[in-house]
Amino acid sequence: MGKDRPNGADFSVQNGGKRQPNRQMSTELYDMASKVMLIGDSGVGKTCLLVRFKDGAFLSGSFISTVGIDFRNKVVDVEGTKVKLQIWDTAGQERFRSITRAYYRDANALLLLYDVSNKASFDNIRAWLGEINEYAQEDVVIMLLGNKADMTSERVIRTEDGERLANEYNVAFMETSAKTGMNVDLAFMAVAKDLKMKKTRKPTDPKFSVTDYVNQEKQSVGCCSS
Numbered sequence: 001m002g003k004d005r006p007n008g009a010d011f012s013v014q015n016g017g018k019r020q021p022n023r024q025m026s027t028e029l030y031d032m033a034s035k036v037m038l039i040g041d042s043g044v045g046k047t048c049l050l051v052r053f054k055d056g057a058f059l060s061g062s063f064i065s066t067v068g069i070d071f072r073n074k075v076v077d078v079e080g081t082k083v084k085l086q087i088w089d090t091a092g093q094e095r096f097r098s099i100t101r102a103y104y105r106d107a108n109a110l111l112l113l114y115d116v117s118n119k120a121s122f123d124n125i126r127a128w129l130g131e132i133n134e135y136a137q138e139d140v141v142i143m144l145l146g147n148k149a150d151m152t153s154e155r156v157i158r159t160e161d162g163e164r165l166a167n168e169y170n171v172a173f174m175e176t177s178a179k180t181g182m183n184v185d186l187a188f189m190a191v192a193k194d195l196k197m198k199k200t201r202k203p204t205d206p207k208f209s210v211t212d213y214v215n216q217e218k219q220s221v222g223c224c225s226s
């Protein structure tokens with residue numbers, strides 16, 4: 001069993017002052033560890049998604065872009081196995097792309113976000129998938145997330161558009177809201193479950209499908225908030 005860094009599991013690598021809540025020291029034990037990267041255009045809500053998952057809070061107020069890359073750890077329980085997710089929050093701005101690209105090859109899973117109220121962020125998803133194809137490991141777990149699903153009146157990307165794109169690239173998809181918490185835990189849990197299954201699955205076991213799992217579990221817009 002591994003152990004988290006005793007001197008504070010989370011630290012900022014190169015974040016020039018983006019607002020962050022207080023961080024707690026963590027010495028939680030775990031059975032396996034995986035790296036998850038959050039990627040997507042600037043402003044789609046990567047930092048907010050991570051903070052919602054890690055702290056259960058929403059960072060409101062003025063938007064301050066991530067500088068470089070930052071990570072935080074969270075240990076989740078997947079059917080009795082403690083999976084440590086080391087979650088890398090990358091800067092969406094173009095000028096940091098060469099830094100973030102360098103981290104792709106170590107990632108076990110990628111959460112690729114767009115903002116349902118921002119068409120350009122959706123149109124850029126194909127380019128992000130191209131980057132993944134070029135720089136990430138072949139067996140990386142990819143999930144497409146349409147974030148800010150709470151912004152119903154500003155929405156310009158329909159759920160079906162996200163689903164269609166995800167089907168085209170054969171990746172799992174769901175809509176999330178870092179503001180309400182909708183599907184946020186599920187996105188990370190689905191990834192943790194897939195990574196655990198990959199590691200522990202016997203050749204005779206049925207293959208785990210992230211898409212089937214999220215389709216069973218996901219909440220629809222307007223259904224729930226936390």
Ligand SMILES: Nc1nc2c(ncn2[C@@H]2O[C@H](COP(=O)(O)OP(=O)(O)OP(=O)(O)O)[C@@H](O)[C@H]2O)c(=O)[nH]1
Nearest residue numbers: 042043044045046047048063065066092148178179
């Ligand atoms: N309504 C709503 N606003 C959100 C949501 N997620 C993030 N935001 C807002 O969107 C803005 C950008 O959020 P960030 O999490 O900083 O975006 P980012 O993707 O990390 O941006 P970069 O660091 O530049 O790559 C902030 O003003 C957030 O409050 C959401 O789910 N719903």
